[in-house]
């Protein structure tokens with residue numbers, strides 16, 4: 397059997413790699429999982445009722461683009477959240493979570509060539525891993541741009557050479573960022589959008605952590621693009637109910653942006669997409685229309701930020717996350733720290749290097765661990781105290 401070369405260079409995925417690192421060793425104490433970004437707060441109370449009330453929908457093929465009601469609910473949320481009016485029918489599409497959308501949008505939209513050359517896809521480093529495999533799938537060159545302490549944990553795409561920018565087809569930007577919890581300001585977005593206008597590339601704004609923040613709602617890419625009068629096709633935003641509504645198992649999100657881009661994505665997914673079952677689209681519709689459950693969950697995260705700051709705030713290099721639910725903690729060596737923590741305390745965290753790529757001999761995640769603040773607050777706080785004693789005493 398011959399398998400394609402296309403994906404042969406992919407590193408092993410972070411979680412099997414972590415199991416290989418840790419599972420040969422016994423935990424040194426009560427096990428606490430702080431590795432995976434799986435929200436644990438309550439999902440909204442209406443989920444079962446809505447599914448039960450729409451059971452007949454499992455008897456239908458679901459609408460590929462999202463039901464008109466779901467698309468209207470999404471457009472309503474975008475208007476309330478960002479003050480941006482979109483046409484629900486042509487400027488938004490339902491996704492099975494943002495992961496597949498971030499992948500499929502590249503397939504639908506990345507051209508074969510840019511100015512006669514191989515296209516470039518800009519990717520922050522560290523990053524959510526699907527961006528790189530999307531670039532590989534379309535035969536583009538991924539360019540990993542450090543998002544380190546020196547650049548405020550966001551990639552500085554303006555620093556790239558002109559020949560790279562002139563070949564760029566797509567720039568991914570995650571804000572609030574996973575893993576660091578940095579937020580792109582209005583000015584950051586405006587600068588990136590101006591760069592994209594100048595060099596004519598698209599921005600895929602991964603905003604799936606947008607509703608988990610301390611006190612100020614993060615600015616959205618679409619609102620800045622609209623305010624600045626950018627090409628309507630310039631920015632696509634990706635949002636999810638996985639983090640906002642604590643339903644990673646629902647597999648529901650959306651992409652919104654320019655009508656031509658959305659039409660291209662719809663066309664691809666009409667052939668190859670896996671639309672969300674109708675009863676689940678009904679749940680999603682209700683979730684986008686409801687903020688009460690989001691506020692309740694956010695308040696719990698705000699308590700967790702305070703707890704993390706209280707325990708770890710005095711560590712040199714501690715970055716108090718502005719949003720999202722990860723801590724990105726500096727250590728000498730992320731793998732060694734994760735292993736030691738597991739063997740001495742039973743706490744599982746992810747070595748930062750597993751979320752980043754080595755470029756010119758440097759892996760910008762190497763000296764970090766990622767810690768997910770998903771456990772209940774008291775359990776999380778106790779775990780952070782144990783982590784601090786183990787790694788920083």
Ligand SMILES: Cc1ncc(COP(=O)(O)O)c(C=O)c1O
Pocket residue numbers: 433492493494495496524570573574602604635636637638644647648649
């Ligand atoms: C940065 C980022 N983007 C996208 C996703 C995908 O989320 P989902 O497919 O559940 O919407 C995740 C999930 O962990 C993420 O951390």
